Amino acid sequence: MDAQLIVIIAGVILLVAIIGSLLFLKGYSGKFTFDTQNGTRPRASEGEGSTQGVKSNGRFKLLTAGVGAVFAAIIAKLWSMQMVSSDHYDALAEKNQTRTVTTPAPRGRILDRNGVAIVDNRPSLAITAYRDLADDPVTVRHLANVLGMPYMAVLRNIQNNTEGPQSPHTVATDVRRSTVAYIQEHIDLFPGVYIAERTERAYPYGTLACHVVGYTGTVTQEQLDAQKDEKANSGSIVYQHGDIVGQAGVEYYYENLLQGIRGEQTVKVDANGNVTAQAGAVPAEPGSDIKLTIDVKIQQACEEGLKISQEIAERTGYPGGAGACVCLDCTNGDVLGMASFPSFDPSVFVGGISSDIWSELNDDKGGRPLVNRVVGGQYMSASTIKPLSSFAGMEYGVYTAETRSDCRGWWTGLGEGSGKWCWLHKGHGVRGLQDGIRDSCDAVFYDLGKNFFYADHDTEGLQEMFRRWGLGSKTGVDLPAEGVGRVPDAEWKESYFKDWSAEERAWNAGDMTNIAIGQGDILVTPIQMATAYAGIAMNGVEYTPHVLHSVVARDGQGDAYTFEPKKRLTVELKNQDSQMGVVHAGLHSMIYEESPALAEHFKNLPVQVAGKSGTGEKVGEELYGWFIAYAPYDDPKYVVATLLEQGGFGGTCSMPAVRHVLGAIYDCPDSLEYVGGDTSR
Template sequence: MSPIIVIIIVLAVILVALIAVFLLFGRGGSRFTFDIGGAAPTAAGGSDMSTETGFKTRLFGLDVFAGSIIAVLLGKLWTMQLVSSDEYSAQAESNRTRTISVDAPRGRILDRNGVELVNNRASLTVAAKSDVVQDEVEMQLLGNLIGMPKMAVKRKIEDSSGGAQSLRTVAVDVSRRVVAYIGEHPYVFEGVSVEQKTQRHYPQGNLAAHVLGYVGTVSSEQLDASKKSDSEAAISYSSGDIVGQAGVEYQYESVLQGVKGEQTVYVDASGAVLSYSGSVEARSGSDIVLTLDSKIQSAAEESLQSWIKERHESGAPDCYGGAAIAMDVTNGEVLAMASAPTFSPSVFVGGVSSDDWNQLSSESAHNPLLNRAVSGQYPSASTIKPLSTFAALDYGIANTGSTYNCTGYWTGFGSGFGQYCWQRSGHGLMTLQTGITFSCDVVFYEIGKGFFYSDTPNGLQDTFRKWGLGSKSGIDLPAEASGRVPDADWKWNYFTSSDDTARSWQGGDNTNLVIGQGDILVTPLQMLCAYAGIATGGTIWRPHVLKGVKAAVGDGSSVDYKTEVARTADEDSSYMDLVHRGLVGVVYEESESQAVHFTNMSVKVAGKTGSAQTSTEQPTGWFIAYAPADDPKYVVGCVMESSGFGSEGALYVVRDILGALYDQPDTAAATGGSAD
């Protein structure tokens, strides 16, 4: 019944009741007196208040009252029917209709050659109406059928995050047996249906898991952020939505998410769905193309995991993790990015179980969710020596003709503060170039001492920062770390519990910093970008993993990633040539056993090893290289935690990745190389 009719009826009833009361009781209070003898009545006050006159007066008042009520009713009826009819019609319509959102499939993620890294697959999903929660028997039977405790089924059905009239998802990826049984027993499972939805699928398994990331239920923080955002491009989330939580899935959520559809339904007074009305189709998210090459990515992951295992079993028991990256130095495109240990993104599909989460976050798992390539922070070790060389030349601490005598033990700050070179027997007479090639620590101790006593004591730090250390590269991936370039101010503020002498910057801090030891921290990506800059003569392109967004129609792109130069590290060309010759010498002159792994390639390679001392027994090994050395195209780097010297593990991973890039696998036997 219309609300307007109800109001009129109620008011009419009230009016009739008032008239009835008046007629029955309105004359109950007589204003006349009678004598005992039954004489004719006499007016008490002597005024003209006869029975006829009083009745007429009351009747007139009743007419006025009734007329007022009717006027009010007619006025209200006029406003409701004419003035506010649209408003009341809308309210009536809203009372009998509801809008249910329909999830949109997420966009696919492809490699640079069109290989699908992430897509969507059909999933048979058991769903139930909200009123099923009132039937204990049906919930118990449903739980028994799908292998779920009744209480868990109840919690799933009570979850109204998708809307009061929406079907509640009870289980995903159910078997055909479950589907058939529910279909054959509709009288047992009233209110239960099987829906076909889409779930994330990873056709290449765990490949590039850290780059791709994973999806999960929207968090309260993401919900709040979407509500507070003023951006027109911002996505409005509802509780229960599936969104990107890490990697590319998170970084490009706005592109991959898609637009929800809507289904209008008619409901009764209790909210039960009676029938369905119009609908708006959901629109799938856009497909994105990454710069990754699945072939190179696979080679990087396989080699990294293989060599971590080999080192763990061959004298480096604490070797569990590492990272490897390959990048195009001419535009910043990341061709491969591997991190170990890795994980399976598929465990997050449909919600990660408590057992899986406990396993991923356990200490014995060694943090598999961490993308060590961009978030791992390590001492750079000797890979920083080319940058230390630039600092020495730029600030006049050394020149291209400087020489040094390495006896294996250096006492530049006095005999009480002596430091060893990694080669205890000494390297003899060294130059800056051969200091890089043979990684002579004594050459760089002298540089560190020179800065300590110079008028530019922060020259090392300023040069490192110029080349990108201590700040994010700006890659389009979340959770990138900044690293750390320590200086006197940092040390004073960091070691607040120490005495003033310990908090002050000492000469030993410089000799540690100049060889990449002590308190310096870098990410593998930062060092890779620095070497990319050396390869190009100082131009460092911003690294990126997005190549473009595919057009909705056809094979073209609607958006292409716009490459940009992140920084330019200007150096004198003679300084660049000196460092370049030193890095070529590392590969072909430092060690014959090291060189054989590169002489079997058709291109010349330049690179540098590094071995960072840490709290574990074995050092963290580094190797970074670019090729072709005479016209660089690629830069490849690897770090392996507690793996031993860089030439014992990281070097072979880099060689395997170069082999994949040039289709020239390493044919030399792994024998190990130099100690640094």
């Protein structure tokens, strides 16, 4: 409105000036002229013809008409601006003086299946300031002294525009209440400094389930760039610089549920863009709380079990190290517990992680604790794959339930020069598939692999059976960075070792005997093997493992969405019942008949158990120990799988973790001491 008034006044002044000029010109035009020779007395002009006076009079009228038209247009425009379009120009003027900035929204909580908070939110006080405070070095230095921060650090935070130029810039987070109270009591000493109430992630159980829940961090430039390519996806969240987003685990995978809707704050700015006042605000809307399939009790048992296994490994002379433990509900795919070792503290990411800690978390020497080895670790399967090899032999007829092998410790089925040891160097004697699974007799499965290689047909039936049970592909678990594993065959070897000679690249009988016992180039993840054993327990039906149980309703009353279990695959065999019977019996007898020492640990459980140990070899490292079991044997519900890197024999180092988890499930802890010495493979 002030600008319009100035225009009107300027127009009036200009109009008066022009009229005055015209009147002045008028005084020197007309019927009289001055006699410049005989004094100043006027004398009459001669007639009304085409004289200089008449011409001036015509030009004056023309000029008057033009000026009148111009001012008519100016007056019309001024009237239009003042009366007709005033609202429009008022809006433009207001827009130039205001900006809309966003305020962060609390993230949804992450709960276990019973509603116990694994990841919560806690109130946090932050010190904020607008960027123009950087022009006041006295206040900045005083603020730095009060906060106990370096002057340059405070200045950089004030000048940092990642949160937006008109947004209040975060100077410090998690400020002590005593510090906040001092600033509030002396607010006249801190002009332009504000106190903001925010929420930060809190972890009531510390590092519990850290690999499942993941961690959060400031949105990266790569993530901001990636969302530009996804603008067509109308359901996706649009991020801004400074937003806190999920970076791993459930925090990342279910970001769309956990991320809230930002609030809006209207601020007034001056000509330089500096904030001068705050106006109306729309509050932020928190993200949705989600329940996981995780049971805190079982999760704690998985993590404790890994620690027990690590202690046993060290006690028996092995270095131990990284490991994984997972518990599934085989009837629906629920992940009840998932532990990976070493672990990390997700709270170190709150408020930003230092470069030193980040380097430490990604250092090979520290075991790379950010890696979730349950879903991302890829290992030799060792003897845990022998039940699947048994299915293959029976399905394709190369090694039936009636076939027998004579294990003498040193197997020479491919010639003396290609001989292989059974893990029990003194030999098992005559064994078939069922007692071969029980005793983990390598000779039985060497013969099985050899028979596939020299078969007239279905020479890769072994690999086909592995794939039929889901190996070599992702399980589909709803967590990021899942490994695929590998089922090697002739085509893979030809491509993978392309720098080798043709003879070296050719698939051979030794390759087949290796993968039949879970060695060689085969790779699996713990979640793949747990899912496969869940399928064995369910007679061929595998459910997709998942960690999402439900999404809590906004009002906190009940669930707005509940995850529906999904069948991953169904394995159909030619003689389903008989083949399943052989494998089930072999796995059950492995627990109770293979080793008296092993059996004692399971006899006091209220249910019967079936399972398999495995011990893998890797060049230059100690033994890798596996143990997988399901229970109850006659009506399966739970599957527990454990792997310990360089921990020794699976029946020694990994079995205790599995037994500890089953003890937590059935409230029946193992009362026996783990003394080691069981070399079950």
